[in-house]
Structure formats: C-alpha cells, structure tokens
Amino acid sequence: MIDLYKVPLGSTARNFFAAAAEKNYSYDEALLVLPSRLLVEHTRKVSRGQAVSFEYLTNRIVTLNRRLLDLPAEAKLELISRRTQELLVGDLLHQLSKLQGLDYFSKLADKEGFIKAITGLLGQLSRSGSTQEEITTALLEWEERNPAYVMKDREVAALYNLYRNKLKQKNWYDVEGLYRLAAVLEKPQASLPWQHLYFSEFYHFDALQRLIIKALSAHCQISIGLMYEPKRPEIFAAVERSYGYLSGFAGQAELSQEAVERKPALQHLVDNLGRSGCLPLAAADGIEFIEAGDSESEVRAVLRSIKEKLQTGAAYGDFLVAVRDFNTYSGIRAVCDEYGLPVTLPAAASLSAQPVCEFLRLLLAVAAGGSEAVAAYWRLLKCGVVKMVYGFDGEQLNRLKQDHLYSSLQQLRKAVADKINEIGTAQWSDELSELETYLDKVPRRATVAAYGEVLKGVLEALALPEKVGAEYRKGRAQLREVKNLTETVRQLVEVLDTLQEDYQNGGLENIALNAADYSRLLLTACAERQVVLTAADSEGILFGEAANLQGLLFKYVYIMGLREGEFPRSKNESWIYNDSERVILSSVGVELENTACAYAEDKFFFAAVAAMATETLTLSWYSDDAAGASAYVEDVERLYAPGSIVKYRAGRCGLQQSLSEQELLQRLAQADPEHNWLLERLGADWPLRSSIEKIRRQDGSIYKGIIEDERLQRAVNEAVGGFFSASYLETYAQCPYRFLLSYVWKQQQYEELTETVEPTVEGNLLHDVLARFMALHLQEKLTKYPQKQLVSQLDDIMTSVCEEYIENNKIAVTDFWPSQRRRLNLLLRRWLERELAYQREWEPFVPVKIEWDFGKNGSTPLALPVAGGKIYLNGRIDRIDSDGRGLFVTDYKRGATPSGSDLTAGLDLQMPVYLLALAALEPQNVVLGGGYYSLKEARRKGGFALQALGKTPFTINNKPFSEGDDQWSDFSDFCRITIRGYADALHQGIFPPAPRKKCPEFCPGKDICRAYGNLAAEGGEDNV
C-alpha cells in the first residue's frame, strides 16, 4: 500500500513522517529514506528515527534476500567500482571490434573519453526501467531510423548485452545491477524487516527506483512525500514524471502542516515563483542581491554579510549557503577561515597534488626511461619528499646540469654519484644509494599489482609518517603536517590496492603496463581523492550544493553563483545519443535523461532552496564580459515592484568595517602607504592579488601564460633545455600552453589503457620491421625480386621482430594478439604492394639510407642560431631515397599525415627540421624534398618537394616558395625563421593557451585550461 503526500513548495513531509515513525513503530520497524547524505545526517541529528539513503535500502534488501537470488552458495556478490566498469567496457569494445569489427565507433574505441561516455550510457540504459531484452529490441528495431545511425544502435546494443552478460557471469554488480537485484522483491517470499518505509525529499525517482518502491509496497506500508504543485509546471517539471507514475497506483493522502512563518516578501516568493501573471509586491523586505566583479569578491561579500549578522546575535544554525556546484568554489574554505567562520566544509586538497604522490610519479618517470627520464631524475633530486627524508643537497647536485648536457640516465646517475662523493659526506653517499635502490626496484614494465607492491614497499621503507612525527617532537614540524602526511600515505596505499583490485575485477590483472602508463593511471586515481587538511565543523554554518538540499528551513539563506552557465549549469547534449534520440527512446520505455530534464532539475533546485528562507534570502553572482546574472535572478526580481529589492555591489569596505585580519591590514596599508611594515606583512603584491580575477582576463599577462619573472623564465628555459625535436616544436606551434604543461610541468597526457598492443608500441614495431626490411634492399630496386620472395622475407622479419618484442615484454600475448598480428601483417603486405608500384614508376630513385639520426646516439645535431645563443635540433629520418643527384626524405606514419597547409602555417615542422638537418649535415648532397607515408592508407601523402624533384608517381606539393628565384633558399629561410620564432618566444616565456589546432582530447590542460571547451576534441596521430 502506498500513500502519496503532495506538499507545496517550501514544505516537507519529513517531520510528519519522522513523528509518525517514532510514535507507531520501534526503531527497526520503520525507515526514513532520503536522497542525500547531507539530509540523512541532518535528520539523524534532529530526530530519533532511522534515516537512510536509497543505496542503503537496496543493499539491505539484497543482503536479506540472498537465497532468492539463485546464486550458488559460494558465489560472492561484488559491487564493482566505476574504474572496473570502464576497464570492462574498454575490454569489451576491443572484443567486439575483434569479433565483428566496429564500424561506427571504430575510431573512438580506444579513447579514454569515449570509454567513460559509453560506460555512462550503459549505466543510464540499465536504469531506464526496461529489461535487457526490451532495451535491445528498442535499439535494434527503432522505427523509421535514419540509416546513418543504424550501425551505432547495433554497436551500442551489442556492447550493452556483452556488458550485462559479463556482469551476470561473474556475479559482479555495478550500482544499477544492485538496483536490479533489489527487484527480487517482486517475489512474494522476499523477506523484509520493516513495517513502514517513508520516502521524503526526493524530487524524482528513476525508473528502477519506482519499480523497487512499487515492489516494496507488496511487503510493507509505503509513504511518499513529494514536493509538487501541478499548477506550477515551470518549477515542478522535474517532479512531474515521478508524480504521474506514483499517483497511478498510490493513494493520495492529506498532510496537515503548521504554516511556516516567513517574512511576507519571502512568503510571496514561495507562493508565486514560476507563476505567470502574478502582481508584483510593493515591498521586498528580506530579499537582497549582491553583484560582484569577480568570484572572490562575491564570496567575501557573502561572508561579510554572514559575519555582520552573527555580530548582531544570529547563530551558526540560522544560516544556509547554497551553490550549484562546489567545484567552482575551490578556495572557499580558506576564505571562511580568514573571517573566522566555522563551516561544514572541510579544507581539502587533491591527493594528486601531494608531494608524496609526486615522488612516486617521479620514480615511475625515471623507470619509464626515454627522454623524460633525465628531467625526472633532476626533479626527483630536489622534490619535497627527498628534501624531507635526505640530507644531501639536491639543489647543489642540480647545478651539475649547467656543466654538461646529460643525454643518458646512466651517465647522469653516475655523475650525481661522483659529485656526491666529491662534495658530500659518507652519509650523503648512503642516502643517495638508498634512493637509487628505490629507483632500481621500480620496473619499466609490469602488472598493476607488481607496481602496487613495489610502491607500497617504497612507502613503507621511507616511513614518512614516523619521520615527520619525529620532526614534530623536535618542534620542527607542525601537527597539521604530521596529520596530512599520515593521511596522504594511508590514502596512497589505498589507491595502490584499489587499482590492483580494479584490474583484477576487470580481468586485466595479467596485462603489463609500462611505467609511464601506470603513472598516468596513478595520477587519475589520485586526482579523484581529496586529503582533508582541516576537518569540517559539523556544528558550523551549513554549506551545501542545491541538489542535495530540500525541505529545510533557515532564517538566512544565501544562494551564490547565480551566474549564467553556472546556475543553471550549461548543459551539452550527449553526443552518443542526442536529445531527440533520447526522447524517442523514452517514448518506447527506455527512459533516458536529456538536457531539458537537466534544466528542469536546476529550476526546481533553485526554487526549493530559495523557499527555505524565513528572514532573508540573498542571491549573489559576479558579472564580467563572459557572463552576467542568471535568469533566476530576473525571475525573482519580477515578483516585486521595481527598485524594491536591495542591491549591493560588492567592493572594498572602509577601515572601520573590516571583518577579518586580512581586510584590516589591507585597509591600514591603503590608508597609510608610507608605512611599509604593513606592506611587508601583506606581501608587496597584495594590490595585485586583490584584483586577480580582473587581471586574469587581460591578454599578455602572467595569467595568460606569459612568464615575466626572470628567475622563473630561466628555470623554464633550463627545463626546456637546448635540444629540440620536431614534435617538441610542433606542440609549441599548436598550443604554447600545452607545451608548457607537457614539457615543462611534465603533466602527462591521459591516454587509454589497453589490453591490446599500444599505438606507440605498434608504431615502433612497424618501424623496426620496415627498417630491417629496407636495410636488406638499399641501393637497389625491390622490383628485381619476385613479389612472393619479398612477402616471405617481410613476414620472416615481422616474426622475428614480434618475438623480440614479446621476449622484452613490449607486447603481452593476450587473446587479442593473434588478430592484431594478422592486422599488422596485412598492413605491411599492403605497404609492400604499394611500394613495389611506386618503385616501378619512380625512376631512378632507390632507398639509400634508413634511420638516419641527427643529434641522437652520438650523431651531430643541427645547430640553429637563436636570440642569445643556439638551439640544437635532433631527430631520426625513417628513410632517404636518392636518384644519384639528390635526396628525398620519407617519414612513416601509422595514420593521418599533416595537411598540405600545415607546412606554410608553421604547424608541420617535421619536414622542415628533417630537410634542414639533411642539407646542413650532408652538404655533399642536394635535398629535393620529403613526404609522409601513411601505413594505414598504404600510400604516400603530403610533404614538400622542390620543383627540381620532377615527376613522381605520388602527389607532392611543390608549389610553396616556387615563385622566387631560389626555391630551396626561400624554403629554408622560412623554416629557419619559423623555428627561430618559436624558440625565441619559448625562451621569452610566452606560453598562452592559444590552440591553433583543435584541442586534443587528452591534452593535460583539459581540466584546467580556460581555452578548452569550445573546441572539439580530436585524436592524435603517432609518428612511427
């Protein structure tokens, strides 16, 4: 039996339910089910009944009814994490592409962003209220479906079925699976201990929750309190569907409530918000607006207003501060601390930003080897953890950099050890050896479990909490530092264990990852966690997100962030299924949320929170060129006579009005600039800091990627070094800020984890096979051999290269390997076929060199004068062909090649660098040009050639610079000027976020960069 209680805006059935539960049932016989932890905790504080979340309820149902679930006795129900789900989906995508080939999603299947998005969609489908079969039918038998999308539906249906079957087979449960299990309630013999369940403060029940509630009603009494007014569809659109469904089988019940005492203007808002044709009220006593010029001023204005009220007798419990999303207010706790306001927000920092996490990542970066390892080793020597644990002077060792350019890690490690022996004590040598032992323990390639064990071993051996504890006892560290470090190490160990578990659950425990990939994985996992620096004060002022608040009352309510795009949040349509497709699927029973639902929810959240105020409601926002006040502000303004709402403009207050030490000092410093002690106390840059938001928006400032500080510029130049490769320069050309993040801050790009051979490994393998094959045929035409013989030679080389890769653990032999190997073989044969055709027609060119290095493996780099010195260009040319008089460069690419206009736009720097190097370092030859060879398409594409190259059996661009008298001289001048321009800008510290190509999906700046967002993502291509 279900009773449905409909309550108006600003009311709740919760108190009525809590009182009824307390009066009629013992503690265990009734539950009050609430939608958010915040409400559960709040209710537990104020009433005696048992308050729980919906998740708790479903878990209890499953636990109590295990025997009805038809599981073998030994079966263990496991709830899998989101990462395991993603790993599983990624794995299934590969399987699917292996089994039937993917057409629609083929290019995206291994992209991390896509795997996340499709995992989200599978979850939504599971919660859509339809069975697996119904969903499959809806997707496959979509009426009047545009043929262009049929393939997409098929692939989504296949993936969904594979995913659900895999979960069933393994007895694993995602959150949606758990809900489905709870549907066991439909069986009459299901057992439940409760006599009455009360649901309150939900604005919406998804399809599965509704099924569960209905099934529960066969076992116990259900009461549901829903805030809903059918005559205000603008506010209650988000509630409509759930109300409509529940009222179809629930009895309508009446709730008599005591009227809430609100100021008349606030009651007017509660009664009329969202109603059309309401007459404006003459007075708006209790409604206030605060408009600020930037986010920090907005926060300060709100906190000042709260503090003023506290000074006149208000209690902490009288306040509510609501925002739509706390992620837009990361530093708010620190400002609250400055004003001395206890709040329910903890001060937290990302685990990934903690020095111990950086230390582990540096160990991994050194273990990964390659060009990054040398820089990582330098950073390791002076990182926070090394400084804390060891006595040797890492900064002094870092100066070794100025004496010599270390291109190999081995050479560098030896130089550091020698230097320590020369300048340091025996203790320094011992300490360095200890650090070296840790480095040696970290494998270059291993399973997730192996990495986890090694890193946990390192953490244990370092005994960081004990060390900082000892420092604390000597008075050299603060208690806060001890707590932070202990918590960081605890969480890191937990992350290492969780990663191990996720991979095991995903069935990928035997897959070996390289150290760089594991490091990225660790970073992503750590970025999801926070280390609490200072705990929340549960008795302090309540700060909450609007989505988690309902049915509460406060004297003073503040809603911050009422800015366009923030509240309501701007929403993008899902790109897998857009809004119109979702509407069609919903109409056939597969209920999927769309952006209209999301906007309706935001509107409801705003109204519900605004209705909580009884004395004052303060709405605040900041305006700038990008956005102004949210439309909700106007909705409220419309309810009152023009000019009746008090509007404050956040700004500087006078000396007497200062409410924090910081404010007081600033005012004093302003009032008397002669007394420098104040400026010293505040820091000479306080005027800058106080207007940071405005400055940030100005071009050419340090906040737009321009480094002005000379010391910092020098440090950046040091980190950049003097050696440049073409891809290094190309990154700068495409986006200087991305360059800074990738090569100076060493932020790794997030890349996909895969059970199959990684793209870079695949590229290296193809490169090695082609190099070895062509090495047998230098100075001759392949056409002189029978094709069959060449094919078998190529196959033999492929076999031996693969064996080497497997032996060296570069390739893991998984179920996928045979089919991948077949694909690579096919690709090589297609290349051979095309190569023969080219060689037949391209007379008299023959390959003359392969893997021609410059500036690598002891070879001379190309020196290029730039402002204040020289830079050195390095690289490896895959292949050089010659007709006896001139040279032509070939660069193999696994996939796409640079477009024709990229060269003159200064975005394709590979050919310029290669051709300049070849001309300078092999002066006895004439350089005729160079081009790319797309292995995927099995054809030569793009590049640049001098007119002198003459006719070729492939298309090559010889137009640029052909107008002048000397095409080579014009080309090489252009290249030198372009490269020099980048090098000079780089050395001057110019790193604006200014993408000249679409931002790559996996740009490390994606989450922090203000220039990302409007630009669509694209996948990168690898140089073979």
Ligand code: SF4
């Ligand atoms: S997100 Fe775009 S603009 Fe920002 S750093 Fe990356 S590439 Fe540059």
